[in-house]
Amino acid sequence: MIVIETQRLQLREMTPADRPALCRILQDSEVMYAYNGPFSDEEVDEWLERQLARYRQYGYGLWAVVLKATGEMIGQCGLTLQQWNGREMLEAGYLFQRSHWHQGYATEAASACMDYAFGTLNSPIVCSIIRDNNLPSQQVALRNGMTRRPGVMIKHYRGAEMPHWLFVKPRTIRTVRYHAPCGEMMLGAVGDRLCLCNWTQELHPGRVEQRLRTILKAQFEDCGQILPEVLRRTVRELDEYFRGERKDFDIPLLLAGSDFQKRVWQQLPNIPYGQTVSYGELAATIGSLRSVRAVANANGANAISIILPCHRVIGSDGRLTGYGGGLRAKQYLLDLECTECTRIGQTRQLSISQINNPQN
DSSP states (O other): OEEEEOSSEEEEOOOGGGHHHHHHHHTOTTTTGGGTSOOOHHHHHHHHHHHHHHHHHHSOSEEEEEETTTOOEEEEEEEEEEEETTEEEEEEEEEEOGGGTTSSHHHHHHHHHHHHHHHTSOOSEEEEEEETTOHHHHHHHHHTTOEEEEEEEEEEETTEEEEEEEEEEEOEEEEEEEEETTEEEEEEEETTEEEEEEETTOSSTTHHHHHHHHHHTOEEEEOTTOOOHHHHHHHHHHHHHHTTOOSSOOOOBOOOSOHHHHHHHHHGGGSOTTOBEEHHHHHHHTTOTTOHHHHHHHHHTOSBTTTSOGGGEEOTTSOOOOOTTOHHHHHHHHHHHOTTOSSGGGSOBOOHHHHHOTTO
């Protein structure tokens, strides 16, 4: 089962058939110098069984790292729960065949595992516990944005005392600016999922970002010129939308809000392109007819504009109502989607049954 895919690699669950490749890693003395020597056959079997047990118990563990180009297993990388001086932490670990060192595979795989931890497992922090003399592994951690924390933990293994250092990376929301025809937007991703597509000139500046910081326990970080894949996809799909070439989006999302807010947001993509509903009708779709104001507030708290199309929700009298990006942006989006309309009152509204059954 493929769990993670990067530009050059696939990470999947190991199986007993991977034992020969695992031996080439765990029984190489140079690879295993941080463990004070290579593993025996019995230790390899125990290692493999431990990963299989982790998959069953947690849904993750150390995964096989496979080259896309050849299908060869060249290493293992993944996430495990480890102890740091009595504290349980989620660790990104990696071991690669010596013949595939110095090609950036460990950095690529470990970075993807950290994204998985933040975006899929919702972990606020990831660590790597690395032996003090394991300089290559420390360099991988540093390249992936980890920093060393003060302190040392001594592990005892095969009769030796092994000092280890702690490297950590807190969850970050990686951001990039997007210049839409009707205003500037901020895009943000945690790991491999989009959590932010918001207007920089919003109605209440900073409110959405502060809520994301609090709920996700994350800080914002500008991507610069190197965008993660999910942000590249978002930019591409937004470009297609504004050119009139795309009606639906295919972006993995991370919703940060209350259960009620998520119920509202999850209904928004069911409003078809070019059509609108009222707040009351939206409330009816979630079985909460008396919660029109709460639905309106949830709609206003949507952090993923356009992709979750809150601009398609209007007043019961057909008039535009508040919108985070401003009413001009809302009108622009509705006109883009329904070019034959010159006023919002001419946009056809949907019945509740059509929202709940968008295929109709």
